[in-house]
Amino acid sequence: MGKKVLMKGNEAIGEAAIRAGCLNYFAYPITPQSEVAEYLSHRMPEVGGVFLQAESEVAVAYMIYGAAGAGARVFTTSSSPGISLMSEGLSYIAGAQLPAVFVNIVRGGPGLGGILPSQGDYFQATKGGGHGDYHLLVMAPESVQEAADMMMRAFPLAEKYRNPVIILGDGLIGQMMEPVEFHDHLRTDPVNNNHWATNGMQFRNSSKPNIVKSLFLDPDELNENNLILKAKYERMKKEDILFEPYNMDGPYQKLIVSYGTMSRVCKTAIDNLKVKGIEVGMIRPQTLFPFPETAVFEAAAKESCKAVISIELSMGQMVEDVQRCVQGLRPVHWYGECGGNVPTPEKVMDVVTSL
Amino acid sequence: MQSEVMFAGFGGQGILMSGKVLAHAAMEEGHEVLWMPSYGPEMRGGTAYCLVMISDRLIGSPVVRNPSHLVAMNRPSLEKFAPLIKPAGVVLINSSLIAIDAGREDLDVIKIPVTAIAKELGNVRAANIVALGAFVERSKIVGFDTLRHCVHEEFVNKKNFLSLNMNALEEGKKAAEMLPKK
Structure with missing residues (x-):
């Protein structure tokens, strides 16, 4: 643990992701989470990471799909309307069993709503949002310190389950400053992606050709995929309730x-x-x-x-x-x-x- | 023990920054702190405020109905927040821009022309730090040496403004020292 620093929740989320070994961040600005992007626009280049402002939230979700599919640790942040736009991609990412971390600094809704704190995206985060039979692992911090801690847990959890994890904050968590202490860096590479990532044969210890997809036209194959997902959600209930x-x-x-x-x-x-x-x-x-x-x-x-x-x-x-x-x-x-x-x-x- | 300080004024008066410097100083002294900005669509000339909470234990609610103290940099801020301040709280009125009183007898009201003092120092933008110096001198909410250290840290990378703001802090302190004691 290092020295305590005074930081906005949004900035702490960005820093924690880097310390968790995530060097890929694609996003589109929206209040009240824009400071994550602002912070990472200068911090990612400092650590040799990628900061990319996409043309839209829809594009962000598929950039995440691509990077996660290639076995890279990747995350994005947005706020409510932006997460709605990403929800189609979230469903694909869950269906294709890819690890990725999303952060929703929730604002009031529905529609454009307002920019102040809200928890109106509870259903969207916990019950779906996108189409099909899937769940996200959803974590909700109450402080800047906890937001940073949860970011650092989110990546290993996403990789453990090969499932997207979402941090559900709100405008207040994003905007307020509190003292925060960062844990030391975690390992910086995702593990166990040999058997699923399409990162090129030269990068893995396996000769199996990997395919990342969420399309299963054979009903039995699709049913099998749904059963695999269900087993993961049951395992989350046994092992990762906090x-x-x-x-x-x-x-x-x-x-x-x-x-x-x-x-x-x-x-x-x-x-x-x-x-x-x-x-x-x-x-x-x-x-x-x-x-x-x-x-x-x-x-x-x-x-x-x-x-x-x-x-x-x-x-x-x-x-x-x-x-x-x-x-x-x-x-x-x-x-x-x-x-x-x-x-x-x-x-x-x-x-x-x-x- | 927990106290809350409301900083309020026009957007552009450095409201968020003076709050941040105070929060930093309290953190340096080992307190739990929380800094909460107003983050509506504020802009230069609009209203801005921030709330700094300082406590000797973990801070619960970030929402407070009655803050302990107020630094009011303009009249709308005084009118809006003075009625909410807890009895015996310090209320700093920027008398350069505010011609009215707090309208309460149960507060420790100090009137300081922070904008005029900053102008004399050569830059009106330092009024927020003049106010911060005066407020901390009166309230003793953090040690003044810690505050000096934190103002220095805030401006150490903005060389053109460092000495201006260090002077502003001292002038604010002096102005508060000249007032009659409580």
């Missing part, structure tokens, strides 16, 4: 489920309520897919717990996953704000105490 329990030891009567920026507001609300003698627990999913299903169920099932509430910067998206996990055992409520208005801790306290 969540943070907060104030879960006491006899809490209310349980909050919240992630990202919103969960930080909830933490302050929980601390303030504790001073008043009111115990509230929280599960903060750090991976949104795979979702911490068992943790949410067990937290809701605790005897003292009377009600569960999903608090999100969206109009009731994660609450559907929370309801699914709680299985009717407790009433599940929702509270959220949109448009970029991040609720204050006082507002969250009112909402939780009035349950």
Whole structure:
């Protein structure tokens, strides 16, 4: 670990990618993530990497497909409308089983929406976005430090599963500055691409010709590909769920489920309520897919717990996953704000105490 | 213990930078810090603000209803934020551009003509650092030597502005020292 530096979330994401050994970045500017591109436009040349501003987000997605298919570590960043444009390519990348990292610094929607913080892309990230039967591994940081840490985990995870990983931030995570400490460099080459990458026979220890494709016209072959993908998603659920329990030891009567920026507001609300003698627990999913299903169920099932509430910067998206996990055992409520208005801790306290 | 400082003014007055320098100084002193800009479609002449949070423990909510202190560089900023500041907070009014009061008796209001002081130093753009010097001298929110070090780091690669801003910091400090004590 190095010295603490004060950095914007967007800049820290760019630096963390380089430290994770990713030297290929293709992107198209959009608020509130443009500082990633700004930062990497001078930083990538310094480290011998590639910075490329594409002609559109659609093109970015297929440049990622090409680079990942050739066995290179590659990533992009965008914000909500840009991710929509990339979603066709994301589906192809998932179908062709390629490792790549996407970052969505979410802004308000739908449509052009606004440029302020939002979590309105929860469904898009966790349930699809593009067509077909696929999932992304979705991570949601709550701070600049965690955004940097998750970037460094994202590449090995993408390679472990040969599946795209997406970091779901929001405008606030991208724009705010906090102290951040970077881990040392990880290894700088993707591993185990001998058996799938189309990087040229001279670069791999295998004589098998590799084909990267998502087209399977034979129904049995396509079914087989879908089964392979499904097995990966099941494995993610066993091996790579991340969540943070907060104030879960006491006899809490209310349980909050919240992630990202919103969960930080909830933490302050929980601390303030504790001073008043009111115990509230929280599960903060750090991976949104795979979702911490068992943790949410067990937290809701605790005897003292009377009600569960999903608090999100969206109009009731994660609450559907929370309801699914709680299985009717407790009433599940929702509270959220949109448009970029991040609720204050006082507002969250009112909402939780009035349950 | 946590305090929040709101810096507010016109776009182009260096609001985001003075906030960043303060955040840097607090980080150097070992505090947890968070710097949050207004990042709407601001431009030169529009409104700009940033919030700096300084704490001795991990910072939770980046959203605060009532900040502890305010540095108001123009009148709309004072009118908008003064009613929100916690009692006993320091409110710096840039009296070169603001002809009104904070309208509250429970605040530590200091009126300093930071724009005029910067003009006397030769460059109106240093008004933000004059304000920063005065605010830190009054609030003692970070040590002044740490602040000097951080202003130096901020401008060390902008040689033409280094001595200007180091002087601006000292002039701001002097202006605050001349005021009656709380």
